[in-house]
Amino acid sequence: MTILKLADDGRPGKQDDVRRRKAASPEAGSRRIAGPLITKRLLSWLGIVLYGGFFLLPIAFLISLTFKTRDEVLLGQFFTSKPVLENWWKAFEFINLAGFIGHSVVIASLSALLTVALATPATYAVARLQHGEFVGSLVLSSYIAPPVVALLPLFFLMRCLGLLNSFSGMILVDGLMNLPVAYWLLRGFLKKVPAALDEAAWVDGAGFFKTFLLITLPLLVPGLFATGLISLILAYNEFLFASLFAQDDRVRGLTVAISLFQGDRFVNFGQMAVASIAGIVPVYLIALVFQNRLIGGLTVGGVK
Amino acid sequence: MSDLDPKLTVSGLNRRTLLAASASMVGGGMLQLSPLLRSGAFAGQQLNLTIIQPHAVAGEVLKKLFQDQAGVTLNFTVIPYDQVHAQATLDVQSGANHFDVHDYWYASIGALVDDKVVVDVTDWIERDKAQIHPEDFIPSIYDAYTRVNSRRWGLPYDGDSHVLFYNTEILKRHGLEAPATWDAYYQAVKTITEKEKGGGIYGTALLGFKVPVIIVSSYANRLAGFGGRFLKDGRPDLLSEESIAAAEELVRVAPYALPTPSETAFDQALPAFLSGKVAFLEFWTDLGVRAQDPQNSKIVNLWDVSQLPVGGKNKTPVAALDAGFGWAISSGSNKKELAWEFVRWASSGEVGLKLLTTYNSGIDPTRSSTLNAPEYKSFAPKVQRAAAAAFGSALVWPTVAQTPKLLDSLTEQLALILAGQSKPKQALEAVQRAWERELV
């Protein structure tokens, strides 16, 4: 299915796109930008290095912590003179770390799916089908208050539904919790997908839902992945609900497990750091897999 | 033989140590089982308990013992030490009723009773007096931990108090002795810090992080030393001479402590002391065990411990009952009989002694018999000496229903004076007002 190319004034553009695209490819573009401005390029590089350094520093520090014994932690140095490996296997041996991480991954992934599944059609309904304008504000107003006190009625509700200390309960809670974020992000992404395509399909007699599924969704894929990943990360790192609804070892997740390290008086930072690094790995892998879908792929005028 | 689940412990327990300890237990003497338990009447059943993270190792020991002796499985849910109250309350209030027994902080007993979260066990104690030996409990602990409105609501099992740890090497360098008064303490800290802070060594690590059990403990230690108390006949007594002196003492030493008290919690203070960077530390007695463990400590045999100093007109050392835990039965439990059997058993002298002499159990004595037991003396001689000397009289934290709010306003004001944003007298006046409003 070819999609009409649109020039910036909305009219279908000329078809001599091959030459144009070649001449204005990203490489050509950046060459044109950066060519006479070497300082600008240097500045970008400097920026990247500074950024990278800043963002990497605490992570690198955490990694170096995993190799330190307890008394080396607060020595004001980055590297340790005598690295130890014991934190690594000890952290896994003394709590069911792998299990807790597994729980977190399952809960976060499924809740992210739930979030996106609920939010996407709703965004479409408001933005394209133009009904339910109030949803945006409703969703936002449910997000602005700290959820602490809401724990009381939710605890009661979960208990009534038998969902305390269960996977489905946590998936439900985390899935619903991130609805506002998903809605507003998807709304922004949806606006970028031209409405003309949908309208054309409607005129051709396609049903609204079908259009949504077959025309809009494929174009929305990067936005879907971005939103899904953010929802996954937010659910993965959630602490408050997890600490109250999922304390049982069978469903306990990573954030609560780490709080146990924290809740000891003789905190073992090395093991805590191991738990954290190990916890980051699965989400990181998921994110890496998503990278392409997340960012690349969509250029209006190029989808076949 | 060991069917221990290695997945429950977190605090660096050595598996071999645990096996050794439990081997001695199983072969060892009779444990406090009721005839009912011994007969196997409850065999095959389960109990759900909350237990705080610092007691995770003790939980392991209890689990194995109870399984072997009574055939009952204990399902511990390990929770950070500051969350038991909330979990217990929600459990009952929402009708979930998942838990049977709780590892509760003694200061919260008033609130727990007021919210009907725990069960009145006075009659059971009376009935089983002969096995429980309530007179063996250290009197100040027994009343503080279990008594509300002249009824009893649990049994003590971890009798925490602060003692003064010090680094003998550093003190020797400056020709100092263990201070008997807070003033001598201040002078010692000042001397050490002024001379050695260039090398990163300070006189003391003053725990001032804005959590009640941390910052209020530091204040309580001084309040105890000066002979003051929190409540007098149910009314706040924070504007007494002793109370103000205690707050002033706290502020006085702050500039000479490990930078800075406002951000110093366990995670900074303990490594500092255990690596020889501070000379003094007010902490719970189980630090003594850890300080002798070469894997965790650089100051093995280079430390000693004494009771907290005294001050003002008071000349007798007073124990400050900072933290401290007991077992209580959840009012939502449908196994109250079995739960009571456990509570009785777990707070008994024999079980207590086993826990006391297990590495990293985090348990301190609650009974005179265990406090003075020869096994304890040989296990941790220095600590036993200091603890035994202090329990004569004790400063008890408030245990009324409003305790959480009382401690919150006290924490708030203490943090302000440590941060230099308020003066001791002014701050205590604010707390007094707040407390009066709550308690009236």
Next chain:
Amino acid sequence: MNSSKAALQVDLAKSRGGLDQSRLVVAWLMLLPLLLGLLIFAIYPSIYVLGLSFTKSTLGQPFKAYLGLRNYHWLAFGGDDIFVPSLLRAAIFSICVSLVELGLGLWLAVLLASMQRLSRLVRSILLLPLMTPPVLVGTAWKLLLAPGGGLVNGKLLSLGIVDAPISFLGTQPWALLSLMVADAWQWTPFVAILAYAALRQVPDDVVEAALLDGANATAIFWKIQLPMTAPLLLAIFMLRLIMAFKTFDLLYILTFGGPGASTDMAGFAVWRTALRNFDVGTAAAETVLFAAFVSLALLPLLWLHRRVERIAS
């Protein structure tokens, strides 16, 4: 001819009417799951919390006694001098931090968009702070900033920049600044990744056309990329602002509201009232006040968002 044209128009009108009808139905069907979720998760608890705010309630005994507006009166005028200042501190913190994160994140996104090969590597690194469990973010920064042996102080001392360690978390204004730095570290990637996705959605040929017309990178950014991504950027900013208002994990680990009361912020204060003091009645009133306060702050943003959306489309 006329009549058939008229007939066609009537037909069109009819089918348009029928179309409108089915559009309405489909829209509501698509909205239904979300609305159901909101009902369970937002509307029911909100009503409960609102009701709770008019009562004297503890965690164990909700709805103990009816108090009318007393909780609100106490918080706003009556002598509680903790909550209202915490709201103001939260406002300062979240506005500053969101603006910084928006700026840095956007700049980073633009940098990423102009790089080819390394961009994937940098993006991967970028995700790490976002994925780190919040407790560990706090712990890592606490250790980095510790005066007695933290990395930052260690370096500062060894380089001779200071003679005594700086207490980053124990003194003002460092405490608030440190919180902001830790928060920016954790959340700038959030903005950057989303902004990058937004930038990539700007149609290439628009950019190409501008380049062919001789525009330079800056002009392209300000005149094309920014306006086209403005709605999404504004949405990201709003979300980030609200999240920052509710900051909890960092406070719990780094300062607990100290030193003194200088970093005590509203989200943390509500938690303390509810789960430390167990005074859920007051906490409920605090929650309502919090929501009202943040709504006020959001209204201008929402209005701006609507305008920008209209312009961009």
